[in-house]
Amino acid sequence: MVRDAARNDLYLLHARDLSATLLQTFCEIPSPRVGHASAIVSSVLIVWGGDTKTDPKSRQDDKQDDGIYLLNLLSKEWTRVTVSGPSPVGRYGHTVTMAHTSKFIVFGGQVDGQFFNDLWSFDLNSLRSRPQWKLMEPTSSEKPAQRTGHVCINHGDRIIIFGGTDGHHHYSDTWSFDLTTRKWSELTCIGFIPASREGHAAALVNDVMYVFGGQGIDGKDLNDLAALRLxxxxxxxxxxxxxxxxxxxxxxxxxxxxRVFVLGGESFTPTEPEEANYVHVLDTSTYI
Incomplete structure (x- = not known):
């Protein structure tokens, strides 16, 4: 979202000199959207979900775009995947991560006031035969509450989620899903547990998940940095x-x-006009 308008442009950030390049892409380009999520595997960028009904003139009974879009980073060509069978409903505020090299995993999110805690997997290997989603039903009775605005990372055979909101409550809980046993478990964490929040972001360095920012229970923007050693x-x-x-x-x-990079976001706190264009870099080599 730029100046209250959804966009579908794509930029490449060069980590060496922190410069940015606008990429010209072709074919089945995803429509403008906000609240989507993406992941990269090899030379392919995968984009799924997002709020695609940002135009007030759009019909209210239109569904959110639930297509999977693949961008070949070499040819710069987009492809919208045609899937068969059940699939997750289009949504925004969800998270995605790659696991076991080829599995694109989606958790949570919201649409039209409904919040989710379902977990779906799309195996990129199925592109060779019959592309399809798989609902990953947990074998455990306990599972995270429905939520949006959380973070999710993959660490080995597990995915880890933290925080988020269901529209009424903000969370500071940390959950692990074992991809082998398909069991959820809430982690009993120690140390300085971050305050409840939504809209934060996370990145993994070795076995440490770094979390920055978000909005707290009072709606104020946060600029604290926390880290969870898994x-x-x-x-x-x-x-x-x-x-x-x-x-x-x-x-x-x-x-x-x-190195951890922080870019973009929205702030309700008056800042310098150029702040939105800054790339902040954290060198974690001297910490924990």
Whole structure:
């Protein structure tokens, strides 16, 4: 969303010099949207979901776009995948992650006031035969509450989620889903557990999940940085680390090696006009 208008442009950020390039793409380009999610595997960018009914003139009974879009990063060509069988309903505010090399996993999100805690998997290997989604029914009775605006990362045979909201409550819980046993379990974390929030972002470095920002229970933007070491389930917080990104939500985070990048987002706190264009880089090599 740029100046209250949804976009479908695509930029490439160069980590070496922090420059950005607008990519010209072709074929079945996804329509403008917000609240979507994406992942990269090999030379393919995968985009799914998002609020595609941002135009007030659009028909209210139109469904959200539930198509899977693949971008070949070499040829710059988009393909909309035709799937068979059951599939997740179109939504926004969900999270996606790649697991076991080829599995594109979707969790949670919302649409039209309804919140989700379902977990779906799309195996890219099925593109060779019969593309289809699979609902990953948990074998455990306990599972995370329905939510949107959470974060999700993959670590080995598990996916980890933290935070989010169901429209009434904000969460600070941390859950693990074992992809082999298909069992959810809430992690009993220790240390400085971050406050409840939504709209935050996360990135993984080795076995540490870094979390930044989001909106708190009071609706104020957060600019705190926390980290969860997955091996001992301990949360850490960081202070007095020099110039830091302003409080924000809806931003993006990514890691390359030991560096974590923070870009974009929305802030209701007055900041410098150029702040939205800044790329903030955290070198984690000297921490935990």
């Amino acid at each position: 091996s001992n389930q301990r949360w850490y917080i960081f202070q007095n680390m020099g110039p830091a990104p302003s409080g924000r939500s809806g931003h993006a985070m990514a890691s390359i090696g030991a």
